Amino acid sequence: MRLYHPQMSDSIAWHENKVPVLVAENSRLFMLFVNQLSMQSEGEKGPFVLSYEYEPVDIAEHVIMIRDYLYLPVDDRKLQNRFQTLLQSVVMHELQDRTASLQREISEYLEQVCLHMDYPTAFSEGEYVLPLLKSLKLKPAIDGVTPLERLIQYMELYNGLIKDQIFVLVGAHAYFSDDEISQLYKMAAYEKWHMLLIERYQPNHIDAEEIYLFDENLCELRVDLS
Incomplete structure (x- = not known):
């Protein structure tokens, strides 16, 4: 250089x-x-x-x-992007079994929430773990x-x-x-x-x-x- x-x-x-x-x-x-x-x-x-x-x-x-x-x-954007990529790799590969188990548990929990509501209730199917981690704002x-x-x-x-x-x-x-x-x-x-x-x-x-x-x-x- x-x-x-x-x-x-x-x-x-x-x-x-x-x-x-x-x-x-x-x-x-x-x-x-x-x-x-x-x-x-x-x-x-x-x-x-x-x-x-x-x-x-x-x-x-x-x-x-x-x-x-x-x-x-x-909180630098470049650093955060690389950190989030690493986080996704850990969640989807190194913790694959635990992530799948947590995904099922969240889905089952949401079903129970719907059953306990007084009105017809539905939730969106999809990926729950990564959005949850994002909302918790994990950072270095x-x-x-x-x-x-x-x-x-x-x-x-x-x-x-x-x-x-x-x-x-x-x-x-x-x-x-x-x-x-x-x-x-x-x-x-x-x-x-x-x-x-x-x-x-x-x-x-x-x-x-x-x-x-x-x-x-x-x-x-x-x-x-x-």
Whole structure:
């Protein structure tokens, strides 16, 4: 995967056991990068170009922007669609016998309801279990105790349901300690996640980071801290 912006002399590339960090010390450029990539991740057009093996791919399909580490939403339509597909697979295949039994029980219960009514009553035949589960609004849960645990769970959830995602973390160094960032990098290397950090200032030295730096005067530098 490679990510390019017209402001860059070359694209950002992901290498094994490396995490690219895009630093924009100029506040306007920082907000430009964050806002443009955020809008493109939601399906709007913009200047960023994401490519795989030099072929452009849809940023909205592959980029997850994370800016608030206290609130990690699981109601994203793309995530919910994959989750509901998984839920249907579990209900119809892994729990096939139990689902069939529940279907019969609901049908029998509805028949009893009709018999106890004072007026002629009928009900629609069909599938009951999946609509019931939908009405109960089953959804993924993030239950980690610490913000780092919750972030890792969130990324595990996305990576498990939707492949080939790039997690863009905005201002992570300002929120997490260096030790926590290092833990996150180790998990990313183990799970083979693609991550990109966008920072306002160059962070302290942490192994595995590749720094793509724009200073206050928009001069571009690339720093390998390995």
